[in-house]
Amino acid sequence: xxxxxxxxxxxxxxxxxxxxxxxxxxxxxxxxxxxxxxxxxxxxxxxxxxxxxxxxxxxxxxxxxxxxxxxxxxxxxxxxxxxxxxxxxxxxxxxxxxxxxxxxxxxxxxxxxxxxxxxxxxxxxxxxxxxxxxxxxxxxxxxxxxxxxxxxxxxxxxxxxxxxxxxxxxxxxxxxxxxxxxxxxxxxxxxxxxxxxxxxxxxxxxxxxxxxxxxxxxxxxxxxxxxxxxxxxxxxxxxxxxxxxxxxxxxxxxxxxxxxxxxxxxxxxxxxxxxxxxxxxxxxxxxxxxxxxxxxxxxxxxxxxxxxxxxxxxxxxxxxxxxxxxxxxxxxxxxxxxxxxxxxxxxxxxxxxxxxxxxxxxxxxxxxxxxxxxxxxxxxxxxxxxxxxxxxxxxxxxxxxxxxxxxxxxxxxxxxxxxxxxxxx
Numbered sequence: 565x566x567x568x569x570x571x572x573x574x575x576x577x578x579x580x581x582x583x584x585x586x587x588x589x590x591x592x593x594x595x596x597x598x599x600x601x602x603x604x605x606x607x608x609x610x611x612x613x614x615x616x617x618x619x620x621x622x623x624x625x626x627x628x629x630x631x632x633x634x635x636x637x638x639x640x641x642x643x644x645x646x647x648x649x650x651x652x653x654x655x656x657x658x659x660x661x662x663x664x665x666x667x668x669x670x671x672x673x674x675x676x677x678x679x680x681x682x683x684x685x686x687x688x689x690x691x692x693x694x695x696x697x698x699x700x701x702x703x704x705x706x707x708x709x710x711x712x713x714x715x716x717x718x719x720x721x722x723x724x725x726x727x728x729x730x731x732x733x734x735x736x737x738x739x740x741x742x743x744x745x746x747x748x749x750x751x752x753x754x755x756x757x758x759x760x761x762x763x764x765x766x767x768x769x770x771x772x773x774x775x776x777x778x779x780x781x782x783x784x785x786x787x788x789x790x791x792x793x794x795x796x797x798x799x800x801x802x803x804x805x806x807x808x809x810x811x812x813x814x815x816x817x818x819x820x821x822x823x824x825x826x827x828x829x830x831x832x833x834x835x836x837x838x839x840x841x842x843x844x845x846x847x848x849x850x851x852x853x854x855x856x857x858x859x860x861x862x863x864x865x866x867x868x869x870x871x872x873x874x875x876x877x878x879x880x881x882x883x884x885x886x887x888x889x890x891x892x893x894x895x896x897x898x899x900x901x902x903x904x905x906x907x908x909x910x911x912x913x914x915x916x917x918x919x920x921x922x923x924x925x926x927x928x929x930x931x932x933x934x935x936x937x938x939x940x941x942x943x944x945x946x947x948x949x950x951x952x953x954x955x956x957x958x959x960x961x962x963x964x965x966x967x968x969x970x971x972x973x974x975x976x977x978x979x980x981x982x983x984x985x986x987x988x989x
Contacts, residue, residue: 566605566631567605567606567608567609567631567634568609568621568622568627568631568634568635568638569609569612569613569616569619569620569621569622569638570620570621570622571616571620572608572609572612574605574608579608579612580604580608582607582608582611582658582662583604583605583607583608583611584604584607585662585666585736585739586607586608586610586611586662586665586666586669587603587604587607587666587669589662589663589666589736589739589740589743590607590666590667590669590670590673592740593666593667593670593740593743593744603634605634606634606637606638606669607665607666607669609634609637609638610637610638610641610665610668610669611661611662611665613638613641613642613647614647614650614651614654614655614661614664614665614668615654615655615656615657615658615661616655617655617656619638619642621635621638621639621642622635632693633693633696636693636696636697636700637672637696637697637700639697640696640697640698640699640700640701640704641668641700641704643697644700644701644704646701646704646705646707646708647704649708649711650664650704650707650708650711653711653712653715654711658736659718659736660711660714660715660718662736662739663714663736663739663742663743664707664710664711664714666739666740666743667707667710667714667743667746668703668704668707670743671703671704671706671707672699672700672703674703675699675700675702675703676696676699678699679695679696679698679699710743710746710747713745713746713751713752713755714742714743714746716755717742717745717746717755717888717891718742720850720853720854720887720891721738721884721887721888737884738884738885738888741885741888742884742888745888745891745892745895748892748895750895750896751891751892751895753843753895754843754846754847754850754891754894754895773819773820774817774818774819775818775819775820776788776790776791776818777790777818778818778819778820779818779819779820780816780817780818781817781818781819782816782817783814783815783816783817784815784817785811785812785813785814785815786811786813786815787808787809787811787813788813788815789808789813791815791816791817791818792813792814792815792816793813793814793815793816795814796813796814825861825922825925825926826856826861826862826863826864826921826922826925826926827852827855827856827861827862827863827864827925827926827928828864828865828912828915828916828921828925828926828927828928828951829849829852829863829864829865829866829928829930830865830866830868830872830908830909830912830927830928830929830930830931831845831846831849831865831866831867831868831930831931832845832867832868832869832903832905832908832929832930832931832932832958833867833868833869833873833897833898833899833900833901834868834869834870834899834900834901834902834903834934835869835899835900835901835902836899836903836932836934837899837931837932837958838898838899838900839899840978841899841932841958841959841978842897842898842899844958844975844978844983845930845958846894846895846897847983848930848956848983848986849865849894849930850891850894851983851986852928852986853878853887853890856878856880857878860880860881861880862877862878862879862880862921862922863877863878864876864877864878864915864921864925865878865890866908866911866912867897868903868904868905868907868908868911869900869901869902869903869904870901870902870903870904870907871904871907872907872908872911872912875915875920876889876890876893878890903931903934903935904935905929905931905933905935905937905962905965906935906937906938906941906942908929909927909929909937909942909945909946909953910941910942910945912927912951913927913942913945913946913948913949913951914945914949916949916950916951917945917948917949925949925950925951925952926951926952926954927946927951927952927953927954928954928956928986929953929954929955929956929965929969930956930958931955931956931957931958931960931962931965932957932958932959932960933957933960933961933962933965934960935962936964937962937964937965937968938964939964939965939967939968942968943968946968952970952971953968953969953970953971954969954970954971954973954986955968955969955971955972955973956973956975956986957972957973957974957975958975958978959975959976959978961974973986
């Protein structure tokens with residue numbers, strides 16, 4: 565069955581795959597997609613209405629009677645001012661176009677049911693066709709709110725732009741969960757804070773160590789013949805020998821990315837952290853997660869109050885599902901309960917010492933410090949587990965932790981500049 569857009573090959577395996585993926589996600593979000601008459605061909609039309617720079621509708625005279633309602637669905641979408649806002653994000657972006665299309669299909673079903681158009685067909689430019697277009701415009705207005713959050717989740721999960729951070733196919737496969745999270749009020753609140761995180765991550769410089777057979781990063785002078793620049797070899801022998809003796813040969817500077825152990829994040833969720841403190845701490849959690857993915861490090865996290873809560877693990881080559889689960893958990897956490905920092909640190913050291921967390925680890929403790937700490941016990945446990953403690957003191961002070969920590973950072977303002985200092989440490 566053909567669609568209603570010009571220039572789209574509806575029998576193409578790629579187009580059929582996209583349509584099937586959209587219908588599958590929409591069906592999971594809301595049952596009865598096929599019964600509503602929203603077919604794979606309509607899903608393809610919705611996708612290309614968002615993906616193509618200039619989608620062009622066929623004349624209505626070329627559309628068969630069985631496709632009239634589909635025609636007015638796409639007409640309402642293409643002509644909507646709100647759709648133009650969505651298309652700023654989706655044009656030529658396959659993953660976003662697919663997910664927003666699935667969300668739109670779901671929302672269109674809902675709005676058509678309200679209009680009583682669930683099974684009916686439009687008939688010319690009459691009241692029924694106008695009713696369909698009105699339903700589509702309402703659905704598009706709702707989708708405008710969702711697309712920004714879906715976009716932020718896409719940035720967080722990684723789009724395949726860097727090796728080892730996931731692919732667009734992985735992102736689309738988790739489409740149902742992504743859309744549900746984008747509609748979740750608590751997640752939206754968290755993602756509002758996320759807007760400052762990418763700027764922090766872009767500012768991070770990856771750490772390197774010198775290695776004579778590593779990748780070329782620049783030039784330097786010295787006497788290492790293994791790294792000598794070829795142009796030096798054409799010098800007369802006497803000049804070459806003098807430069808060699810004086811360590812003034814032009815050499816390639818070669819480095820390898822520095823290998824680092826996991827990041828282990830302990831975040832205080834006690835009552836004193838409620839409000840802006842816990843929201844900033846959650847945004848910091850996302851920033852450290854993105855840092856770990858960029859540096860291909862495993863990421864572990866526990867919240868704690870009077871007791872340590874469950875350990876969350878994101879592997880070096882994590883799938884989007886793991887990250888989405890963490891986002892959901894972060895969104896649901898609020899500040900409450902008492903505080904036992906020593907107990908949380910002992911548990912973290914136990915995780916590392918027992919091999920549950922492998923490798924030399926950085927324990928990042930985020931707290932406002934409203935608790936006394938057994939510093940001698942913690943120092944012993946840190947040494948035995950071969951871990952480094954970085955304390956991030958949020959609007960507070962704790963002299964016990966200052967003595968115990970390898971790095972002690974005080975956050976006096978809850979800004980992205982303060983977050984950058986923490987992430988770089």
